[in-house]
Amino acid sequence: MKYEGKQPIPWTGFLxxxxxxxxxxxxxxxxRGLFDSVQPATLAFLRWGTAFAALLPLAAIPAWRExxxxxxxxxxxxxxxxxxxxLFNTLIYLAARSTSALNLAxxxxxSPMFMLLLARMFLGEAVTPARLAGMAAAVCGVALLVTRGDxxxxxxxxxxxxxxxxxxxxxxxxxxxxxxxRKPRELGQASFLLSTFGLxxxxxxxxxxxxxxxxxxxxxxxxxxxxxxxxxxxxxxAAFFLWNKAVAAIGPSRAGIIYYSLPAFSGLEAFLxxxxxxxxxxxxxxxxxLGGILVATxx
Numbered sequence: 001m002k003y004e005g006k007q008p009i010p011w012t013g014f015l016x017x018x019x020x021x022x023x024x025x026x027x028x029x030x031x032r033g034l035f036d037s038v039q040p041a042t043l044a045f046l047r048w049g050t051a052f053a054a055l056l057p058l059a060a061i062p063a064w065r066e067x068x069x070x071x072x073x074x075x076x077x078x079x080x081x082x083x084x085x086x087l088f089n090t091l092i093y094l095a096a097r098s099t100s101a102l103n104l105a106x107x108x109x110x111s112p113m114f115m116l117l118l119a120r121m122f123l124g125e126a127v128t129p130a131r132l133a134g135m136a137a138a139v140c141g142v143a144l145l146v147t148r149g150d151x152x153x154x155x156x157x158x159x160x161x162x163x164x165x166x167x168x169x170x171x172x173x174x175x176x177x178x179x180x181x182r183k184p185r186e187l188g189q190a191s192f193l194l195s196t197f198g199l200x201x202x203x204x205x206x207x208x209x210x211x212x213x214x215x216x217x218x219x220x221x222x223x224x225x226x227x228x229x230x231x232x233x234x235x236x237x238a239a240f241f242l243w244n245k246a247v248a249a250i251g252p253s254r255a256g257i258i259y260y261s262l263p264a265f266s267g268l269e270a271f272l273x274x275x276x277x278x279x280x281x282x283x284x285x286x287x288x289x290l291g292g293i294l295v296a297t298x299x
Contacts, residue, residue, distance in 0.1 A: 013249025017258040020242040025265035027235035034227055038218040040093035043228075045201060045208035046218075048085050050232025051240075052197040059190035066191045073184050077195045084176035084240070085200020090207070091169040098162035107166040109139060112256030114174030119253045122178055131253060134291075138260035141288030177252040180244050193241060 034043055063070065070077065112135065119125040183192055218224060246255045 010249045013246045013255070014258065016242040016249065017246035017255040018261070020239040020246065021259055021262050022265050023234050023239040023242070025262045027231050027239075034224065037221075037224055039208075039211035039215055040090050040097070041204055041207035042211045042218060043093055043231075044086075044090040045204045046228045047089065047231045047236055048197055048201045048204065050228060051236035052194070052201055054233055054237055055190070055194050055197060059194040062188050063191040063194050066187055069184060069187050070191065070195050073187065076179070076182075076184070077192075078199050080176060080179045081196040081199035082203055083172045083179065085196055086203040088169050088172045088176060090204070091165045091172070095162035095165035095169065098165075107163060108170060108262070109260060110167065111170035111173050112138075112253075112259050114171050115177050115252045115256035115259075118174055118178045119181075119251060123181060123251070125251055125253050127253075131257065134257055135260075137288050137291050138257065141260070141264070141284075141291075144284055144288065174252070174256070177243075177247050177255065180247045181252055183244075183248070189241065189244060192244070193237075197236075 038046070116125075116127060116131065116135070120127050187195075243255065246258075
């Protein structure tokens with residue numbers, strides 16, 4: 001089904017995309033404090049293992065009932081798990097070790113662009129002038145936010161190996177969102193999530209084991225346990241459930257536009273939780289991002 005610019009927006013899809021984005025914005029704040037404490041693949045393994053364990057009691061029976069569907073679409077589920085679970089977040093954790101937060105924030109905004117392009121190529125979704133204008137406004141808002149109003153900082157950016165990793169992660173998340181749109185109709189949401197989480201964790205296991213053999217197990221400190229629970233139950237289980245529902249309802253292009261609000265929510269949470277100051281650039285960027293979203297997702 002194509003989503004043309006004049007069609008009404010299913011508000012449940014819009015709210016699901018917004019909810020997922022808000023949760024993911026908190027994930028960046030929490031995960032930043034773990035980069036020096038937990039290795040990237042180990043952190044990803046703990047994150048998705050927690051999500052899988054929490055989902056298992058709820059989804060085991062539906063997944064068993066749909067086992068033939070899962071077996072029939074195993075290759076699709078494996079590819080989806082590799083992109084969205086095994087690689088996407090692990091690459092972000094790796095990228096953060098060798099590039100700046102500014103570069104990460106800027107490069108992450110390319111993901112909705114890739115979603116728009118891939119949705120046009122593989123799903124036939126329309127690229128309307130409203131979507132392009134809204135995306136341009138949102139990109140300007142993000143640039144204003146991450147440079148704190150001093151756009152000349154963009155000219156002095158230094159690019160590192162982590163930038164290529166972050167760009168790869170942005171492409172993978174866009175591809176994952178396109179695959180979610182192609183989810184077999186006979187496969188329920190719970191079974192789909194359980195299958196992709198489980199396969200993704202299995203693929204992460206050798207990588208995480210190698211890190212543990214090299215660097216040892218992370219210390220079971222309270223702040224690490226709390227952070228893993230948040231990214232496992234919130235940024236993985238709840239956020240991916242909401243994102244998948246949003247993509248199914250409004251398509252990856254519109255959901256991707258809403259994803260632009262992530263830096264704005266991260267800034268708001270940093271102000272509320274960390275006491276970081278809020279200036280005119282934050283307010284102006286928030287208005288640009290919100291305006292871009294409203295324009296791009298209007299009827």
